[in-house]
Amino acid sequence: MTPPPNPPIEPGSGEDFLTPIHKGLRGMIYALADRLQSTDLADPAAAAPMVAQLRHELAGPRPTACVVCLLHAHTGGEDIFAFPGVRTFDPDLIDGLRREHAEIEAKIRTVARLGEELADASAPAARGRAGGRLLRAANDLFATYLAHLNREEEKLVPLLQQRLSGPEIVALGDAMERALRPDRRAELHRWILRSLDPPELAAWLREQRRRGPPGEFAELLAEGATLVEPERWALACARAGTHRSAAEPPADAGSTS
Numbered sequence: 001m002t003p004p005p006n007p008p009i010e011p012g013s014g015e016d017f018l019t020p021i022h023k024g025l026r027g028m029i030y031a032l033a034d035r036l037q038s039t040d041l042a043d044p045a046a047a048a049p050m051v052a053q054l055r056h057e058l059a060g061p062r063p064t065a066c067v068v069c070l071l072h073a074h075t076g077g078e079d080i081f082a083f084p085g086v087r088t089f090d091p092d093l094i095d096g097l098r099r100e101h102a103e104i105e106a107k108i109r110t111v112a113r114l115g116e117e118l119a120d121a122s123a124p125a126a127r128g129r130a131g132g133r134l135l136r137a138a139n140d141l142f143a144t145y146l147a148h149l150n151r152e153e154e155k156l157v158p159l160l161q162q163r164l165s166g167p168e169i170v171a172l173g174d175a176m177e178r179a180l181r182p183d184r185r186a187e188l189h190r191w192i193l194r195s196l197d198p199p200e201l202a203a204w205l206r207e208q209r210r211r212g213p214p215g216e217f218a219e220l221l222a223e224g225a226t227l228v229e230p231e232r233w234a235l236a237c238a239r240a241g242t243h244r245s246a247a248e249p250p251a252d253a254g255s256t257s
């Protein structure tokens with residue numbers, strides 16, 4: 001029996017809460033990968049901070065500034081909030097993305113196991129071998145995650161825009177934000193601030209100002225003034241119609257945009 005046709009596609013709203021988050025996640029991955037590959041994992045003294053960081057991140061309870069737990073939290077948020085509303089329109093895509101989430105979780109567990117093996121190895125040759133295995137497994141995780149982010153931006157974002165209204169997409173983005181633990185949300189925001197180009201950063205700042213509360217937005221401005229290069233921050237704040245620091249009065253006091 002032929003399934004009923006999908007309803008006609010409406011013009012896209014252009015709303016996209018996923019891509020700014022993905023850029024923040026990519027920034028986290030690049031920074032961790034850079035640190036991991038430039039550490040001499042065979043040298044116990046040099047490797048100890050890196051291994052301690054990995055152990056800290058990969059073991060529960062997960063801490064705040066945790067790259068891997070933010071990667072994990074993002075996939076969980078999509079499973080709960082972003083996927084169910086559009087699965088009926090493209091079940092192959094959504095089921096494929098869910099399988100990739102499971103694959104990512106398995107690779108996170110592999111990196112955790114190899115981090116433990118490196119920490120337990122004492123002979124230099126054994127440490128060298130364990131370090132190589134850890135590095136390759138981490139690269140494999142990062143490659144899978146980066147390809148997954150591209151696939152979502154190429155396929156999932158357009159599907160959301162075609163099948164959901166602008167307010168529905170905004171509501172999904174708000175729900176995913178609220179579901180994050182506040183300290184992890186603040187950490188993700190720091191990576192997003194570091195990772196967006198000026199027009200994207202301006203749009204994201206306007207979105208965060210809308211989400212509020214005002215106190216949190218003031219903290220975000222203070223973080224941005226510290227974390228973002230001055231020229232990029234000035235450009236973004238000018239486009240967003242906000243001042244560059246929480247210490248300054250907002251240029252658009254009274255605006256609700």
Ligand SMILES: [Fe+2]
Pocket residue numbers: 074075078097101148152
């Ligand atoms: Fe995902």
Ligand SMILES: [Fe+2]
Pocket residue numbers: 018022074078149152
């Ligand atoms: Fe995603």
